[in-house]
Amino acid sequence: MPMDPALRDAFALFVLDGDVLVPQDIARSLWKADQMHGVATCGALGRAAERAIDELGRGDLQPARFTVDLFRAPSMNPCTTRVEVLREGSRIxxxxxxxxxxGEDVAAARVLFLKPGDSPSGEVWTSPEILTPPPLEIAPPTDDPRPPHFCSDTGWSQDFSAHQNAGRKQMWQVALPIVAGEETSPFAGLAGAADTTSMVMNWGSQGVEHINTDVTLSISRLPVSAEVGMAALTWHTNDGIATGTAAVYDREGVFGTSSVVSLANTRRSVDFTSDAVLGHIESA
Known part of the structure; x- marks a missing residue:
């Protein structure tokens, strides 16, 4: 049975006050009590860009790349969005x-929309790896918000502390609603979920010790539902700077990648074995 709309709204990242987005508690970051996390930031930017495309009457275009620069830590204060059209053509x-x-910009997203068409017939190499969601008995299909499932050296579970290890991370999540009372589109939900790439890439044996400064989501189609998976592909670090890329997939297969560049933040790492962090997750 689908979740009651009033309960679903409790999981929304923002409520609207006119045109102002007011963060709800679920938008609060684990890094700092008065900091809004990147899922909320990216979700708000994705929603704004998609609404602007709709206002242009360009339903023939679909999102293909979403790049966010997180150049100032956003607070839990109300926020607004604005959009500028840099280029509009017949296919782009x-x-x-x-x-x-x-009164200050805290993040910006450049979003590329393209017009889909027929694919060429030539064959091109692609990775043979097949990524699949958790088994149905562990994560039955749903569009209702729920805690994410993780896979590492210990298999799939929703136990955060069990995955604090150096194993390759996978994450299966249901995208959170962006604004209470609004239907969240597949792209807006995915835009928000893209920020969790940092968790998939940077979570190791001592917790998350890098904070991402950006996220770049590249997709060949939209997800088929609010459920989306991410699996670590590459991670490299030198002198406190890390880069990582994850595959993005749903129940029909891989349809893109998401990458982050991150800075070491060991003085304020996120330890998923600590009572304080686990308590924050449970309260959200």
Missing amino acids: AVLEAFLEQD
Whole structure:
């Protein structure tokens, strides 16, 4: 049975006050009590860009790349968005969306929309790896919000502390609603979920010790539902700077990648074995 709409709204990242986005508690970061996390930031920017494309009447285009620069830590204060059209052509549109708080921009996204068409017949190499969601008995299909499932050296589970290891991470999640009372589109939900790439890439034996400064989502189609998976592909670090790329997939297969560049943040790492962090997750 689908979740009651009032309960679903409790999982929304924002409520609207006119045109102002007011963060709900679920948008609070694990890094700092008065900091809004990147899922909320990216979700708000994805929503703004998609609404702008709709206003242009360009339903023939679909999102293909979503790049966010997280250049200032957003607070839990109300925020607004604005969008500029950088280029619009017959098969392409490029938009730039900004998230503003207290009169300053805290993040910006450049979003590429393309017009789909017929694919060429030539064969091109692709990875033979097949990525699959957790077994149905562990994670039955749903669009209702729920805690994410993780896979590492210990197999699939929703036990955060069990995955604090150096194993390759996979994550299966249901995208959170962006705004209470609104239907969240597949792209807006995915845009928000893209920020969790940092967790998939940077979570190791001592917790998450790098904080991402950006995220780049590249997709060949939209997800078929609110459920989306990510699996670590590459991770490299030198001198406190890390880069990582994850495959993005759903119940029909892989349809893109998501990459992050991160800075070491060991003085304020996120330890998923600590009572404080686990308590915050449970309360959210």
